[in-house]
Amino acid sequence: MSSSSALSHYDSSPIQLIYAGGTFGSYGRPLEPLDAEVFLPALQALLSKHNQAGQLPAISWLDNTLIKDSSQLTPKDFVHFYKLLLEAYTQGHRQFILITGTDTLSYLGAFLAEAFAGSDICIVVTGSMRPLLDSDILQTYSVDASSDAWDNLSASLRLAAAGESGVKISFGGESWPAQTVQKIHSHDFMAFTGHSRAAYPANSYIKTLPDTRRQHWLDDQQPLLNSIQTRAEQADIHALYCLPNDSEVVRLQLQALLSRPACGIILLGFGAGNIPYSPALAESLQHAYEHGHMVVCASQCPFGGVSDSYAAGSWQYDYQVLAGGRLTIPAIYARLLWLLLRYDTPARRRQRWIHNVNQMGTTIRKR
Template sequence: MKLLLIHTGGTIGMVETPEGLAPRKGLVEDAIAARLPTGTDLRAEVFDPLLDSADVGPIHWNRMLDTIRSHPDAAVIITHGTDTMAFSGAALSQALAGENRRVILCGSMLPLGHGGDAETNLDLAISAIASQEPGVFLAFAGKLLAADGLVKHHSHDADAFRSQPQATPGAPKRRMFEERKLAILTLSPGIPAEALRAMLDTLDGAVLRIFGAGTAMNDAEILQVLSDAVKSGKALRAVSQCEAGGLSPGAYAAGAGFWGTGVENGGTQTPEAALIHLWLN
């Protein structure tokens, strides 16, 4: 068996230092190698420097994608920090849609050697590469979760992730991440229209987190800002501020004005998945 390990960084490969936890090269690579069956051909792509996942973004997703595609016959494990795991899971799931690859993401809430979850998560990731089912998955807390709709719902517990069901993605228009100015914006009660306009003026597009099943404030100035942004060619996509359930435009009259602006319906997409959708479509 051929196995490609992409080690980006994160808590799983950190050690105690006088300044606090910091990454150490070789820790994850050695832990993986010690767990593999005899005869496994292990190839490792290790980021230098190793990254806290707070610093992971489009250029790193492109590097992961390039590396995966340069090893077409290898199973893939990616070790990654938990804070932006949901973004990377959505990025890889959508960019690799239809390419018949199986990728297992893995991270932990405590580092290797700390009596926590790192070792069991690695064991699960290694066992998961034996399956031929295509897709991107997260091995975490004894579960194999679809990575296209990940939600980090707890900042400390070992069982930190959930996965919200997503619509089956079609092939994206782009397979790599180009430079674009995109953001996730929350429409909160009292948000000033001028602040929203200022943000949208600097962006190529945005994901808008709106209320419940698809309502938003019936504020004429805010609706005009959104309408103007759509007419100017900016891609705006709405998702629910609720973790689960998604949007149902038309269910409430309170959302009529919002949907009349031309904002796209993100349906059941998580904010992270909707952001990646804007990047690739």
């Protein structure tokens, strides 16, 4: 099969829809997520009813056994969705919609963006702030006209049908690359924001991937599945949030992690990544590096990222702290998690992080 015919085959396949729970599929009084066996037929009937003009693309359901509140998701669960999508991609499917809860939607989307970099897969992640179904009508399943769920799903269907490679989040009438997205409101319909800055993020997707290159990509991924699943059982990412305290508070938190297996640690600094200094904290950061931990500095600010403009922040980079650049906190979590799962040594993980950040042009210079 030629590359052009292969693309035609992919783009003509039904969009694979994955239902993973969340507010989107909640129903009743009190609200609780419907089981897939109940919700998916109801959703299929509603889609058919609203598709009398034939304006919606063809859809198939991808069987998913993991349906739970997104606040309960773990690294093991993230790997479950990676494996589910990878298997479907291997079988010839290319366009997907994943419906999940909003609590960790940006984290899951960013993780999938890391995991599928270099492929031509098209994944749209969405959810809603209010349930799709109207719980005031208990005799039949009807779309709640005041909910954002139907609009989010419709927009996601159009985006997935377009087939552009990459992982995107679609919400509130907008869409963004998954690694740029963060939740900014706890209950408003415009709950997420992101951006589409050129050359950002560093991980790229291939617009048109010939059969041989796609197979090479799959051949690189599949032998690693077992080790990725095993590492997910123990993978940990920790966040140390700087407050106007003595630096000893952060040092003690960091010190408590040194005896753990190699993990990811996010230092949430002030402003452009400023961290309270002390010789003891500097020594602990160096020890964390020597123990194989990856410590990444991020900003508590939602926009702008970190820099080494201030002495109050630049000192940490002399003690092996990595700069989060312009990445959001969910994206930093996702990249750390993927590196822990994908690579077998601290040196390889660190090398890969530095390579990605260098591509973004946000390297922190050493003093």
